[in-house]
Amino acid sequence: MGTLLLGIFIIVSLVNLLYFFSFFSFATTNNKNKLHPEVAVSVIICAKNESENLKNFLPAxxxxxYPDFEVIVINDASTDDTLEIIEEFQKIDPRIQVVDVQNNEAFWANKKYALTLGIKKARNKHLLFTDADCAPQSKNWISEMSRNFQPGNSIVLGYGGYFQHTGSILNKLIRFETLLxxxxxxxxxxxxxxxxxxxRNLAYTSTQFYEMKGFASHLHLRSGxxxxxxxxxxxxxxxxxxxxxxxxTRSVPKNSFSDWFHQKRRHVSVAGHYKTKHKVLLGSFYIFRVLFWVLFALLLIFEIQPQIVLGILGLKLVTEAFVYIKAGRKLKENDVVWLFPFFDLFLIxxxxxxxxxxxxxxxxHWK
Incomplete structure (x- = not known):
């Protein structure tokens, strides 16, 4: 029985290692200099009760x-003075375009409906999305994201992290989960x-949006x-x-565990609508992480080849540390990677x- 348990543990460990070996594809890649296509860009921000965040982050x-961009700011049926704040900014800067969304029975509290109206308002084909509580970490944000609209590319995936709060374990946990x-x-x-x-940091073309008929296939879902x-x-x-x-870009993280937990519930709720191959890939990643720790604990409790078991744990941690350190440097999240064994267990x-x-x-609701 002990030999069988150890054999299963070794197989599970190999699968875990294979996942992290696949992450080398990002961890070891380098930024490549790309010619700038100099496309006109429409930045689109959906704001619901975000008056204070707009004051703080819209100036960035x-x-x-960047030579040619407009900013579409969508007031998604806010109950605070979000619309008034947007209009004040518009008086100062004519690049701001306002979309004022009123609730209706069919699309109540549906961010996708609001975003669709914003996309229709955009005069440019290349769309760059962020949130009202987000701030680019450089004046070259639009330039770097739009640089990736090379011939044939209609979607650009960016990194949207969170601001660092020194001394906060919750903040580190949120940022680690975002990094993973x-x-x-x-x-x-x-x-x-x-x-x-x-x-928080995503770009695609309006051509791609209309080819997919917008969000039609999942408009009934509040998130996604x-x-x-x-x-x-x-x-x-x-x-x-x-x-x-x-x-x-970086945004304001939740400051209580319950708020963050609710946010993650909303994000996870749409994963069941991914393509089957992606559900299998992501589901297996989670299942094999759980199995590793369960089998690890059992093997140590029953003292089955503890040297081998601890050696496999060491190999796993070294491999994961390499990925987290390399990726953390790329995405400026260096301070969270050292706690990865504890955060990994907690996230499970x-x-x-x-x-x-x-x-x-x-x-x-999306908010």
């Missing part, structure tokens, strides 16, 4: 060093199987304007990744709690 958009997610979607895109992007669209529309040929330091339990919570009830 307007200060971008980025490692996955960047790696799979590099390997020719893009499956998601994040609306970013990852479900990318999952449906992206291919190995039309998708590019952008991780240049100047292309990064949290994902299980999210799965159970979503079985009981589904998140209903």
């Amino acid at each position: 958009i307007l200060e971008q060093d 997610t980025a490692i996955q979607y960047f790696s799979y895109a590099k390997l020719g199987s893009p499956y998601m992007g994040v609306g 304007d970013d990852d479900l669209f990318v999952n449906e529309a992206s291919t190995a040929e039309n998708t590019s990744i952008c991780f240049h330091p100047d292309s990064i 339990f949290m994902q299980m709690a999210i799965f159970i919570a979503n079985l009981i009830s589904k998140p209903r």
Whole structure:
């Protein structure tokens, strides 16, 4: 029995290692200098009750060093003074275009409906999306993201991280989970199987949007304007990744665990609508992580070849550390990688709690 358990553990460990070896595709890649296509860009921001964040972060958009762009700011049926703030900015800068969305029974609290109206308002074919609580970390954000609209590319996946709060374990946990997610979607895109992007930093063409009939196939779902669209529309040929330091955006993280947990529930709720191959890929990644730790604990409890078991753990941790350190440097998340064994274990339990919570009830609103 002990030999069988050890054999299963070795197989599970190899699968875990294979996943992280696949992440080398992003961890070891380098930024390539690309000719700038100098395309006109429409930056699109959907804001719901975001008056304070617009005051803080919209100036960073307007200060971008790029010759030809407009900013479409969508007031998504806000109940605060978001619309008034947008209109004040518009008086100062004519590049701002306002879309004022009113709730209706068919599309109440549906961000996709609001975004569709914003896309229709855009005068440029190349669309760059971010959130109202996001700030580009460089004046070259538009330049670096749009640089990836090379011939044949209609989708650009960027990195949307979170601001660092010194001394906060929750902040580090949120940023680690964001880093792990980025490692996955960047790696799979590099390997020719893009499956998601994040609306905090995502670009695609209006041509691609209309070819997919917008969000029609998942308009009934409250979330997924970013990852479900990318999952449906992206291919190995039309998708590019952008991780240049100047292309990064950062947003305000949740400051309580319950708020973050609810946010992750909303994100996870749409994963069941991914393509089958992506559901299998992501589901297996989680299952084999769980199996590794369960089998590891059993083998140590029953003292079955502890030297071999600990040696395999060491190999696993070294491999993962290499990926996290390399990716963390690329995405400027160096300070969170050293706690990865503890965060990894915590996220396994949290994902299980999210799965159970979503079985009981589904998140209903994007905000």
